[in-house]
Amino acid sequence: xxxxxxxxxxxxxxxxxxxxxxxxxxxxxxxxxxxxxxxxxxxxxxxxxxxxxxxxxxxxxxxxxxxxxxxxxxxxxxxxxxxxxxxxxxxxxxxxxxxxxxxxxxxxxxxxxxxxxxxxxxxxxxxxxxxxxxxxxxxxxxxxxxxxxxxxxxxxxxxxxxxxxxxxxxxxxxxxxxxxxxxxxxxxxxxxxxxxxxxxxxxxxxxxxxxxxxxxxxxxxxxxxxxxxxxxxxxxxxxxxxxxxxxxxxxxxxxxxxxxxxxxxxxxxxxxxxxxxxxxxxxxxxxxxxxxxxxxxxxxxxxxxxxxxxxxxxxxxxxxxxxxxxxxxxxxxxxxxxxxxxxxxxxxxxxxxxxxxxxxxxxxxxxxxxxxxxxxxxxxxxxxxxxxxxxxxxxxxxxxxxxxxxxxxxxxxxxxxxxxxxxxxxxxxxxxxxxxxxxxxxxxxxxxxxxxxxxxxxxxxxxxxxxxxxxxxxxxxxxxxxxxxxxxxxxxxxxxxxxxxxxxxxxxxxxxxxxxxxxxxx
Amino acid sequence: xxxxxxxxxxxxxxxxxxxxxxxxxxxxxxxxxxxxxxxxxxxxxxxxxxxxxxxxxxxxxxxxxxxxxxxxxxxxxxxxxxxxxxxxxxxxxxxxxxxxxxxxxxxxxxxxxxxxxxxxxxxxxxxxxxxxxxxxxxxxxxxxxxxxxxxxxxxxxxxxxxxxxxxxxxxxxxxxxxxxxxxxxxxxxxxxxxxxxxxxxxxxxxxxxxxxxxxxxxxxxxxxxxxxxxxxxxxxxxxxxxxxxxxxxxxxxxxxxxxxxxxxxxxxxxxxxxxxxxxxxxxxxxxxxxxxxxxxxxxxxxxxxxxxxxxxxxxxxxxxxxxxxxxxxxxxxxxxxxxxxxxxxxxxxxxxxxxxxxxxxxxxxxxxxxxxxxxxxxxxxxxxxxxxxxxxxxxxxxxxxxxxxxxxxxxxxxxxxxxxxxxxxxxxxxxxxxxxxxxxxxxxxxxxxxxxxxxxxxxxxxxxxxxxxxxxxxxx
Numbered sequence: 001x002x003x004x005x006x007x008x009x010x011x012x013x014x015x016x017x018x019x020x021x022x023x024x025x026x027x028x029x030x031x032x033x034x035x036x037x038x039x040x041x042x043x044x045x046x047x048x049x050x051x052x053x054x055x056x057x058x059x060x061x062x063x064x065x066x067x068x069x070x071x072x073x074x075x076x077x078x079x080x081x082x083x084x085x086x087x088x089x090x091x092x093x094x095x096x097x098x099x100x101x102x103x104x105x106x107x108x109x110x111x112x113x114x115x116x117x118x119x120x121x122x123x124x125x126x127x128x129x130x131x132x133x134x135x136x137x138x139x140x141x142x143x144x145x146x147x148x149x150x151x152x153x154x155x156x157x158x159x160x161x162x163x164x165x166x167x168x169x170x171x172x173x174x175x176x177x178x179x180x181x182x183x184x185x186x187x188x189x190x191x192x193x194x195x196x197x198x199x200x201x202x203x204x205x206x207x208x209x210x211x212x213x214x215x216x217x218x219x220x221x222x223x224x225x226x227x228x229x230x231x232x233x234x235x236x237x238x239x240x241x242x243x244x245x246x247x248x249x250x251x252x253x254x255x256x257x258x259x260x261x262x263x264x265x266x267x268x269x270x271x272x273x274x275x276x277x278x279x280x281x282x283x284x285x286x287x288x289x290x291x292x293x294x295x296x297x298x299x300x301x302x303x304x305x306x307x308x309x310x311x312x313x314x315x316x317x318x319x320x321x322x323x324x325x326x327x328x329x330x331x332x333x334x335x336x337x338x339x340x341x342x343x344x345x346x347x348x349x350x351x352x353x354x355x356x357x358x359x360x361x362x363x364x365x366x367x368x369x370x371x372x373x374x375x376x377x378x379x380x381x382x383x384x385x386x387x388x389x390x391x392x393x394x395x396x397x398x399x400x401x402x403x404x405x406x407x408x409x410x411x412x413x414x415x416x417x418x419x420x421x422x423x424x425x426x427x428x429x430x431x432x433x434x435x436x437x438x439x440x441x442x443x444x445x446x447x448x449x450x451x452x453x454x455x456x457x458x459x460x461x462x463x464x465x466x467x468x469x470x471x472x473x474x475x476x477x478x479x480x481x482x483x484x485x486x487x488x489x490x491x492x493x494x495x496x497x498x499x500x501x502x503x504x505x506x507x508x509x510x511x512x513x514x515x516x517x518x519x520x521x522x
Numbered sequence: 523x524x525x526x527x528x529x530x531x532x533x534x535x536x537x538x539x540x541x542x543x544x545x546x547x548x549x550x551x552x553x554x555x556x557x558x559x560x561x562x563x564x565x566x567x568x569x570x571x572x573x574x575x576x577x578x579x580x581x582x583x584x585x586x587x588x589x590x591x592x593x594x595x596x597x598x599x600x601x602x603x604x605x606x607x608x609x610x611x612x613x614x615x616x617x618x619x620x621x622x623x624x625x626x627x628x629x630x631x632x633x634x635x636x637x638x639x640x641x642x643x644x645x646x647x648x649x650x651x652x653x654x655x656x657x658x659x660x661x662x663x664x665x666x667x668x669x670x671x672x673x674x675x676x677x678x679x680x681x682x683x684x685x686x687x688x689x690x691x692x693x694x695x696x697x698x699x700x701x702x703x704x705x706x707x708x709x710x711x712x713x714x715x716x717x718x719x720x721x722x723x724x725x726x727x728x729x730x731x732x733x734x735x736x737x738x739x740x741x742x743x744x745x746x747x748x749x750x751x752x753x754x755x756x757x758x759x760x761x762x763x764x765x766x767x768x769x770x771x772x773x774x775x776x777x778x779x780x781x782x783x784x785x786x787x788x789x790x791x792x793x794x795x796x797x798x799x800x801x802x803x804x805x806x807x808x809x810x811x812x813x814x815x816x817x818x819x820x821x822x823x824x825x826x827x828x829x830x831x832x833x834x835x836x837x838x839x840x841x842x843x844x845x846x847x848x849x850x851x852x853x854x855x856x857x858x859x860x861x862x863x864x865x866x867x868x869x870x871x872x873x874x875x876x877x878x879x880x881x882x883x884x885x886x887x888x889x890x891x892x893x894x895x896x897x898x899x900x901x902x903x904x905x906x907x908x909x910x911x912x913x914x915x916x917x918x919x920x921x922x923x924x925x926x927x928x929x930x931x932x933x934x935x936x937x938x939x940x941x942x943x944x945x946x947x948x949x950x951x952x953x954x955x956x957x958x959x960x961x962x963x964x965x966x967x968x969x970x971x972x973x974x975x976x977x978x979x980x981x982x983x984x985x986x987x988x989x990x991x992x993x994x995x996x997x998x
Contacts, residue, residue: 066984067981067984068980068981068984069983069984069986069987070983070987106881109880109884131910134901135901135902135906136902138900138901138906139900139901139902141900142895142900145940146947149944149947149948150947150948156948157944157948160944160948161937161940161944164936164940165933165936165937165940168900168933169930169933172929172930172932172933173926173929173930175910175929176913176922176925176926176929179910179913179914179917179918179925180917180922182914183914183917183918
């Protein structure tokens with residue numbers, strides 16, 4: 001089965017379906033899109049089952065030498081990419097279903113754009129060639145520009161422009177950095193570049209250029225301002241995919257490019273990431289607290305969650321990076337679900353004003369239940385996906401810097417505040433408004449979207465090992481790559497008192513003992 | 523001498539074909555336009571075959587004044603192709619006023635451009651350039667009764683004459699201080715100590731050529747001429763002469779001024795950045811699609827000049843690739859403009875009238891969207907690739923600040939390209955009814971170029987890379 005071109009097929013199916021959608025008429029386009037995304041999801045599950053955990057770092061590799069001259073059609077995935085691809089293929093059919101009735105005009109084009117989006121997302125995660133990656137990375141702008149601009153809200157044109165130009169401005173600097181890397185290393189092959197040692201002073205510049213791009217995509221404070229606009233104006237499914245997968249491209253870029261390729265620069269400049277993440281966690285959480293627009297609130301909460309991801313990644317240790325990855329996956333599911341929750345009631349009342357709702361628990365009990373689950377998952381209640389990710393990443397951050405961990409934890413408390421406040425205002429309270437009273441509960445289609453999302457959120461919370469296992473080896477590789485450059489943390493975590501005391505006597509080469517010793521002398 | 527003639531078959535074919543078409547036109551009158559069109563196309567096709575046959579040759583002819591090589595061949599193929607398209611699309615535009623002179627003038631312009639691309643002597647350079655320009659002046663004012671067309675022709679002529687003057691002044695200085703009009707000899711002279719005369723010569727020659735490629739600050743004529751000239755002629759101006767002038771500039775810079783890197787490089791860098799920025803900023807307020815495309819061409823020339831500024835083989839390769847992709851994109855965009863007619867058959871040039879085009883004419887709007895994204899250089903469209911090559915050449919030549927400035931300014935340019943797309947896709951339908959129809963030739967050219975510029979183009983990279991590498995290697 002190893003020779004089976006899973007990745008090319010995963011890219012080809014939605015690409016062909018996208019072209020087909022343009023020609024088969026609005027009604028058929030929906031079915032074509034749903035069929036294609038479901039087949040792709042099934043295919044990605046087969047791929048997951050074939051993925052050899054603990055096997056070769058790169059699997060399902062495909063390479064056609066010289067197809068594009070200086071760069072190749074080179075695909076291949078490790079555990080990190082695998083999970084993100086499965087996340088994308090999982091969300092896509094749900095997005096198509098979510099727009100089943102909400103989208104009425106130019107359905108063919110809409111479905112084509114979503115399928116194009118799927119191609120782009122899978123391509124970004126599967127590309128093993130630097131230029132191929134860049135092409136996919138940038139190509140995502142085009143369908144998203146259309147999705148926001150054509151099917152968005154009242155201020156959609158402004159939001160589409162802002163999204164496009166903002167992210168483009170970020171990305172172009174990364175292109176220059178890539179050109180410099182290709183010139184220096186003489187290859188576009190990502191695995192080779194990941195173990196290439198760039199000169200340290202060059203690393204700093206490359207790091208900054210990549211950071212400019214990925215920080216916008218992520219998005220990190222203070223370059224996050226495009227996100228609330230884009231989310232608020234985008235149609236429900238657009239927000240789902242934007243929050244669910246597109247933001248993950250930033251995090252993926254950090255862990256795939258910046259950390260393994262520029263370890264020294266990452267260590268030197270980690271303070272930037274920590275500082276921005278700390279500001280983002282607290283500031284955007286506070287901003288979320290005062291929003292009166294549901295989508296904006298969730299958009300700001302995304303920025304806060306992504307800040308925990310960046311801080312977790314730059315903790316440079318196993319828990320931090322694994323935790324950050326789980327936060328990304330969890331956020332991908334949960335924020336998509338939350339945007340869908342917003343979409344459900346938006347479709348009924350056509351407003352995103354929080355104050356217009358209230359008391360939904362009475363007439364929409366099933367909705368209230370699901371919304372509750374996703375709210376809790378977003379807060380990080382144990383048993384939900386959010387908890388695993390946040391716990392692991394903050395444990396990792398704590399090892400690197402207790403202050404950053406302290407501030408990030410504050411953000412989680414604030415997160416509970418704004419999410420519960422949102423939930424209270426929408427679902428609880430008196431059911432007084434007549435139009436709200438008239439809102440029916442979930443229909444079967446909405447059930448079909450909510451149920452899988454809820455199942456995954458719980459699965460990830462109860463048995464995260466399914467998701468941790470494929471990525472463990474890859475995270476270890478990244479950590480090993482970063483180890484020489486890694487600065488000492490301030491937490492001086494040791495492996496427990498008795499063991500540490502024993503090792504203390506043995507000598508200085510044991511890192512844990514070193515740390516303990518240094519801690520004792522403070 | 524006779525041996526030399528065998529090496530300039532493309533030029534001979536164009537000369538003979540042009541004269542024959544002219545004679546036919548004189549004797550048969552304007553009713554047989556189809557015949558002249560066919561004659562001109564056959565001539566261009568035969569010339570292209572001759573170019574391909576000579577592609578591997580590398581020789582100088584007529585006392586070292588012309589170079590027959592792959593570099594010129596590459597440029598000529600693009601020039602002939604663009605000329606053929608300009609002839610093909612003309613009859614439908616000039617529904618009443620199509621005359622025999624049109625294909626003839628294009629043929630002579632193509633001849634002049636071929637000489638420009640092959641020139642390796644200041645004299646042939648000037649002869650080729652003037653032959654092209656004179657044909658172009660007439661073409662710009664081809665619609666004699668149309669005020670805008672006449673104005674465009676006159677403006678082009680006056681400013682073109684000024685540029686020719688500057689160029690001639692530069693040529694005379696170079697000749698005076700280097701003692702020769704031969705590029706190779708000039709190169710050895712400027713390789714030594716640069717005196718003030720040579721520097722002035724370099725500056726004036728580059729200014730004159732800057733006018734021809736419409737690089738800022740010598741671009742003022744471009745929007746006016748593009749707007750005023752009949753659309754097929756504008757399509758021609760935006761494509762073929764750009765190729766010729768850019769090829770000429772490349773050869774002058776690399777072959778004649780090559781050793782004096784310090785002297786020309788800063789000028790080219792200035793032209794590049796000024797063109798990118800002004801081409802982008804100037805386009806933002808435009809309401810006329812032809813004017814907008816004029817600014818877009820200024821903007822794109824800036825990116826080509828980034829490749830040229832590197833002055834390396836990779837840079838020249840980038841310029842050549844860029845030219846090909848740019849010409850395909852621009853011709854495609856002008857073909858879309860040609861399709862835009864209201865119910866009475868009048869041309870539509872106003873951008874607001876495009877509002878909602880994607881609902882009236884989805885195919886046309888999609889093609890235009892491809893061209894716009896491609897001009898903006900957004901991957902996965904093929905317009906990305908030459909931009910990438912240009913930036914790569916700059917980075918590899920240690921011009922990182924130039925590359926960074928250029929690429930950041932390219933974001934300004936992206937604004938107005940996506941503005942067009944916004945108008946076509948996001949805005950509500952405009953009042954103006956856009957009539958359907960269009961002929962099969964134009965439709966095919968548009969479809970093929972749009973497909974090529976979408977992902978398909980990437981498959982041609984190895985071929986394109988080999989051809990452009992062979993062409994660029996000639997200069998080094």
